[in-house]
Amino acid sequence: MHTERTTSKFGRGVIEHYREYLPVAESTAVISLSEGDTPLVFCPQLSKRVGRVVFVKNEGVNPTGSFKDRGMTLAVSKAKERGATALICASTGNTSASAAAYAARAGISCVVILPAGKIATGKLLQAFAYGAKIVAIDGNFDDALRLVRELGEAGDLAIVNSINPDRIAGQKTAAFEIVDVLGDAPDFHLLPVGNAGNITAYWAGYREYHALGRSTKLPAMIGFQAAGAAPIFYNRIVEQPETVASAIRIGNPASWKQARAAINESHGAIDVVSDEEILAAQTWLAQHEGIFVEPASAASVAGLFKCCDSKDAAYSFQKIQGQSRIVCTVTGHGLKDPDVIIGQMKELKSVPATVNDVRRAVGL
Numbered sequence: 001m002h003t004e005r006t007t008s009k010f011g012r013g014v015i016e017h018y019r020e021y022l023p024v025a026e027s028t029a030v031i032s033l034s035e036g037d038t039p040l041v042f043c044p045q046l047s048k049r050v051g052r053v054v055f056v057k058n059e060g061v062n063p064t065g066s067f068k069d070r071g072m073t074l075a076v077s078k079a080k081e082r083g084a085t086a087l088i089c090a091s092t093g094n095t096s097a098s099a100a101a102y103a104a105r106a107g108i109s110c111v112v113i114l115p116a117g118k119i120a121t122g123k124l125l126q127a128f129a130y131g132a133k134i135v136a137i138d139g140n141f142d143d144a145l146r147l148v149r150e151l152g153e154a155g156d157l158a159i160v161n162s163i164n165p166d167r168i169a170g171q172k173t174a175a176f177e178i179v180d181v182l183g184d185a186p187d188f189h190l191l192p193v194g195n196a197g198n199i200t201a202y203w204a205g206y207r208e209y210h211a212l213g214r215s216t217k218l219p220a221m222i223g224f225q226a227a228g229a230a231p232i233f234y235n236r237i238v239e240q241p242e243t244v245a246s247a248i249r250i251g252n253p254a255s256w257k258q259a260r261a262a263i264n265e266s267h268g269a270i271d272v273v274s275d276e277e278i279l280a281a282q283t284w285l286a287q288h289e290g291i292f293v294e295p296a297s298a299a300s301v302a303g304l305f306k307c308c309d310s311k312d313a314a315y316s317f318q319k320i321q322g323q324s325r326i327v328c329t330v331t332g333h334g335l336k337d338p339d340v341i342i343g344q345m346k347e348l349k350s351v352p353a354t355v356n357d358v359r360r361a362v363g364l
């Protein structure tokens, strides 16, 4: 395939940026959509609200609107290198959106297996737009992943769920970026936990950079599950996970053990947040910092509020000094999952096109 390279180092994607830390050869054809290099946004209102220094790593600005693109560029590049002609994944939505886009880019086909009726509108729309072969099953995400494992083992379909180690390797670049931008690791890293690949990947990235002397410390990893889908917190499989945060509606996480190790080794914690807390944090972040994220992503911010405010938190920030730096990953863009907000929107009535009517309508 013909490639055109720009002379700039910027915007070439995570493989070109962090090549030496990733399992790629000079000959690996890189399938990239210029993912990564996402903003680490200092949040003044949020910092004030919790009395700490808080940054948000905004992964919603990746090419398909979630962090899944970081792992997908590597997984698809490697799958293509190994001669795969088709990809397969199970998804709560964002993995399928990402896989479908990178498959299109690679010129190979993509099969996605989804729990019927459980996928947020924007994400399903993406899978259709990128031309994936979509199968909806009567079952939940965990059932879909079981089918993918069976189909992937049998045939020549390359599995691009986070059970694929290339996904985790690509996703660890988010931790590299944070250290590169802050000049050191943060003290605390908060993030939502679903299938638990991302917490595993961040911890791997932080450890790797630390071992190389790129940071002086390691953060405590603090993960948040939705109260109705919290197998790691409760230490048991949840047969019927339920939460408004569809991207973390998972009852039997694939990287359960690795997540536990990340939490224990980093002296972090796992905690739960309710759907009400998640939606309140989503609204708060949009209306105070101008960052609109999907519900699952808001679990990290809901968790931050809990750590700062609640006596019941698994990890309390109440005794921790104000100078410590906190990073919250927000994992996906708000436009992907508009259903809750559409439901909340009151009917918008039109007014006559006069200055006076407009003034009255906005209460001026």
Ligand SMILES: *Cc1c(COP(=O)(O)O)cnc(C)c1O
Pocket: 066, 067, 068, 094, 095, 162, 192, 193, 194, 195, 196, 197, 198, 199, 247, 248, 294, 296, 297, 331, 332, 333
């Ligand atoms: C995939 C996803 C998660 C969960 O990440 P895991 O690696 O499965 O723990 C959280 N939020 C969003 C938006 C996601 O797409």
